[in-house]
Structure formats: structure tokens, C-alpha cells
Amino acid sequence: MKALLLNGSPRQGNTCAALEALTKGLEHIQGMEIEEVKAAEVSVGPCIACECCGSSSHCTFDDDTNQIVDAVAAADIIVFATPVYWWGVTAQLKTIIDKFYCQSQTLHDLKKKIGVIVIGEAEQGDAQYEIIPKQFDCICNYLGWEIAFSKTYTAAAPDDLSKSADAMNELESLWKLF
Numbered sequence: 001m002k003a004l005l006l007n008g009s010p011r012q013g014n015t016c017a018a019l020e021a022l023t024k025g026l027e028h029i030q031g032m033e034i035e036e037v038k039a040a041e042v043s044v045g046p047c048i049a050c051e052c053c054g055s056s057s058h059c060t061f062d063d064d065t066n067q068i069v070d071a072v073a074a075a076d077i078i079v080f081a082t083p084v085y086w087w088g089v090t091a092q093l094k095t096i097i098d099k100f101y102c103q104s105q106t107l108h109d110l111k112k113k114i115g116v117i118v119i120g121e122a123e124q125g126d127a128q129y130e131i132i133p134k135q136f137d138c139i140c141n142y143l144g145w146e147i148a149f150s151k152t153y154t155a156a157a158p159d160d161l162s163k164s165a166d167a168m169n170e171l172e173s174l175w176k177l178f
């Protein structure tokens, strides 16, 4: 089994802490291969709607796009983890998601389980914790992927989430939902 963790944060902070806890749990699954892509550390240019991918299913950009979209296609589990930036996912993560377009035919109806982790500074109840999970609901509904969990956390300073034992324990136990 393969798990691909797409980390939308550009800093060593709450999203990294969340994924570290989740990874600890995922390691309980025998034979699980875990790969993390830090969206801020890869080279993926934004989709320019050139439609060159139409016939080839591959992005024409000579960057990390194809390697990452191939990893998305191959993964049994995909976790989207992102800080909230202006009520949305980070630009770095969105840039990768937009590139799913180059394989949107082949990504359809592949059996995948999805986890969503959203971390913002605002208290729970803010609209962002509905807007972002809803976006992933729509994407997964379109692609025929199953959402295993969608979790939102409040954390501001980079070490806030790691200081919450409740959050860390919950994140470490999420593997059971896959």
C-alpha cells in the first residue's frame, strides 16, 4: 500500500507536526510505503491551460509535475494537509491540485482513500473550515475517491499544534480510518 502526503505549508510548523503524527500512526499498517511531497519545495509551475496534456496525459512542463501526478495516480491513500491562507488552501498546494488536470481521465475512479487536514489560526466555526473541506468533497466526488476523514484544527504559531496532546493523539489515530 502506498500513502502520499501532500503538505501545503511552506514552513516547518503545524502542518508538518500534523503529518508527523499521522505518519507515526500509518506506520502501524504493515507494508505501508509513505511518501511526503512538500509543495513549497518542489518545482511545479501553475497550469496555463495549454491543453497539451490532452493527447498525452502528461504535462508539457519540464518540472516536477509529472512525477507528482504519477505518484498521485499510484497512491492508495492521499492526504491533503494545508494551512488556511485567505480562507483557502495554500497556493503551493493548489498549484499541484490544478495539475491533476493532466491526468484527469486516468485519475477517475481509481480506488483511493483520502484524508484532509486543514489548519488555521481562526477558531473552529469560521467559514474556512467548511469551505476547504467542501472543496475536497467536490474534487473527490468528481474523481470518485472516498474521503476517509476531514479534520480541521486551530493553531497559529508554528508549534501550537504540537503542544496540543489531544490534537496529536487524534492525528496519530487517524490511520485507523483508512
Ligand SMILES: Cc1cc2nc3c(=O)[nH]c(=O)nc-3n(C[C@H](O)[C@H](O)[C@H](O)COP(=O)(O)O)c2cc1C
Binding pocket: 009, 010, 011, 012, 013, 014, 015, 016, 082, 083, 084, 085, 086, 087, 088, 119, 120, 121, 122, 123, 128, 155, 156, 157, 158
Ligand atoms: C498568507 C497567510 C494567510 C493566512 N490566512 C489565514 C486565514 O484566512 N485564516 C486563518 O485562520 N489563518 C490564516 N493564516 C494563518 C495560518 O493558517 C496558520 O498560522 C497556520 O497554523 C499555518 O500553518 P503552518 O504552521 O503549517 O504553516 C494565514 C497565514 C498566512 C501566512
